[in-house]
Structure formats: C-alpha cells, structure tokens
C-alpha cells in the first residue's frame with residue numbers, strides 16, 4: 001500500500017455523501033429531473049418548497065450567485081442541523097437527481113447506473129486528492145434494489161474503478177453497507193467480490209442508516225460468518241464496520257452504552273460514531289426516558305455479566321435486586337415500555353459505565369470512528385464540551401477522525417480534525433460547500 005507520512009486517511013465516508021455540490025451541479029446541468037418526490041418530502045420536513053428548478057435554471061443561464069444558491073440548497077449545514085429527517089430531506093436531492101431512484105423502479109438500466117456511480121468516484125477522488133487525503137474508504141449501500149447478479153456486477157465495477165488508482169498517490173477503498181434486517185444476500189456479493197481480482201481493495205462490510213430497533217446481538221450469526229471467512233481466507237480478510245450509539249432515543253442511556261460495548265464484544269473492528277459511549281451525561285440533564293422490557297432485560301443481564309468489572313468503576317450491581325426485577329418484568333409483554341428516571345446520581349453513574357465500557361473496548365481492540373460534523377448536525381452535539389472525543393482522549397480510547405459525508409456537509413477531513421480540538425476550535429465554514 002502506498003503511504004505518505006504527511007497525507008490524511010479518511011476511514012469513514014459514504015460514497016454518495018462525498019459527492020460535492022459543484023460536481024452534482026455539473027451532473028444535473030443538462031438533465032431533466034422530476035423533483036416532485038424530493039420537493040414534497042423537503043416541504044414536509046422544512047416547511048418550505050425547495051426552489052431547485054429555479055436555481056438550476058439560473059445556474060444554466062450563468063446568473064451571478066446561482067451556484068452559491070445551489071450549494072446552500074445542497075449542503076446540510078449548521079443552519080439545517082437538527083435531526084436525521086432534515087439530513088435525509090437534503091440527501092434526497094442526490095437520490096432523486098441521480099439514477100438511484102430510477103434504477104430502483106426499473107427505469108434506468110444497470111450499466112447507466114454503474115457509469116454514473118463510477119463517474120462520481122473519479123470526481124470524489126480528485127477532490128480528496130486536492131485536500132491532501134492519501135487514503136479514503138468509501139461505503140456504499142447496495143440496498144434491496146439489486147438482484148444477486150446485479151450486486152455482483154455493481155461491486156465488481158466499483159472495485160475495478162478503485163483499481164485504477166493502485167499506483168497513484170491516493171488509495172481508495174470500498175466497504176459495502178449491508179441491510180440490518182437481512183444482510184445475507186449482500187454478504188454473498190461481498191464474499192464473491194473479496195475473492196475476485198480486485199478483492200484486496202474491499203475493506204469489509206458496514207452497517208449504517210437506522211440503528212434503533214436493530215440490536216447488535218441480532219448480527220451475531222453474520223459476524224460469525226465474517227470471522228469464519230477471515231479464518232479461511234486471511235489474505236482477503238474483511239473488517240466489520242458498525243454504526244452504533246449514534247441514535248438512541250428509544251432506549252435508556254446505559255443500554256445505549258451497552259450497544260456499543262456489545263458490538264465490540266461480538267467482533268466489530270470499528271465503531272461508527274459511538275456518541276453514547278462518551279457523550280457528557282450532563283448534556284441530558286435530569287429527565288426521564290423509556291425503553292422496552294426486552295431492552296431492560298438485556299441491560300440487567302449485561303449488568304450481571306459485567307458486575308465485577310463495573311464494580312471497579314464504582315457501579316454497584318445489586319444481584320438480588322436485579323434478579324427480582326428480572327423476575328418481575330419478565331412477566332410483562334416484551335414491547336411494554338418502562339420509564340427510567342435520570343437524576344444527578346444516575347447521570348454520574350452513567351459516566352462511570354461509559355469509562356468501564358471504553359476500557360473494555362480498548363482491550364477488545366476495536367477502534368472508534370469520530371465524525372464531528374455529523375455529531376453536531378445530525379447527532380445534536382452542539383456544545384464542544386459535551387463531545388465524546390473528550391472522554392475518548394481522557395480514557396485512551398483508540399479513535400480516528402473522519403468526515404462521514406464531506407460532500408453534503410460541505411466540509412473536509414482537515415476541518416473535521418480541527419473541530420475535534422474542542423477547547424480551541426469548533427467551527428466550520430457554514431453552508432459554503434463552494435469553499436472546499
């Protein structure tokens with residue numbers, strides 16, 4: 001592998017999220033696009049109709065300021081920050097403006113879709129190279145729109161595109177994002193590609209998008225299959241990349257910490273975001289939240305399993321009390337919601353649980369991928385003193401800084417790295433994607 005001591009490595013990006021506004025504008029220039037679905041979702045989420053057609057028309061006529069208007073509409077900036085729905089509403093421009101939706105509906109042939117994606121790969125790499133990035137991993141979600149044969153062809157074509165850079169000063173790699181509800185068909189495509197001529201350019205598998213409702217324990221069988229593949233074919237071993245602890249409104253804070261720890265225990269090599277593992281508990285303040293009986297049972301069993309380790313961090317697990325609770329709630333329906341109250345003492349305990357889990361994850365050898373721009377704009381971590389990276393540094397957690405979606409965020413890896421110096425800088429160049 002080519003290495004350069006002064007170049008940056010970006011280990012957590014999503015291919016479509018890397019597309020820069022100027023490249024997408026160029027792509028749209030001569031295209032007729034039906035924006036109805038994009039506009040209607042945008043209207044629902046933002047309460048305003050995005051003037052995409054008008055902006056594109058002005059861009060075509062070269063009207064001053066129109067390219068900046070397009071960048072503002074395209075980029076999910078600080079002014080847009082709030083939640084995943086808002087991010088998705090902006091991201092939809094890529095889905096509907098490109099061939100993704102058309103391909104899903106059978107309106108666009110596979111070769112056209114592949115050409116489009118591979119064309120964007122070249123543009124993204126050119127941009128990254130100018131930003132001094134020497135190694136970049138791009139994740140691509142296959143979704144359910146492909147047949148098995150189409151998945152195989154698509155992954156092969158992407159890897160072939162990456163192989164064009166093998167002797168250059170930038171090394172792109174691919175990771176395939178699998179569906180959390182049924183990763184098996186895509187796993188088939190991944191194995192086939194890994195053993196193909198450009199399989200060495202395939203980093204591994206990823207799990208992204210919605211995490212709530214998909215506990216890491218559900219992937220045990222798949223993780224075991226990856227480990228088995230790696231034992232049989234060590235020369236083409238695949239990493240398990242797992243987005244976890246980014247969104248956890250549906251569960252207790254200790255369960256959210258546990259999910260990250262469990263993903264590492266199951267064998268994830270890298271943990272995407274892991275906000276819950278290190279976010280300052282003070283960010284939540286005194287409040288109540290709820291989780292299902294099923295989740296609570298998993299948490300209590302975790303506490304019993306880890307009681308000796310937790311005790312070293314000042315978290316006392318009262319075995320008779322936990323056993324009694326398990327018996328009591330075990331009689332309830334599994335989806336019944338329980339309320340959990342957080343006061344100062346419980347928030348303090350959460351910090352100790354985080355430190356225990358961080359120590360375990362360090363021992364397990366998993367690496368945390370910190371994506372500060374996403375954490376601020378999607379994850380709602382808008383005060384630097386609350387950011388988990390502070391805990392990660394204090395507790396020697398192995399972590400990397402990544403840009404996640406530098407195109408739609410209008411940012412760069414260098415800016416992401418600067419943002420993590422939480423005590424000095426927490427700034428970003430606003431919606432001006434044009435600056436990058």
Ligand SMILES: [Zn+2]
Pocket residue numbers: 012013014208243272404
């Ligand atoms: Zn991500």
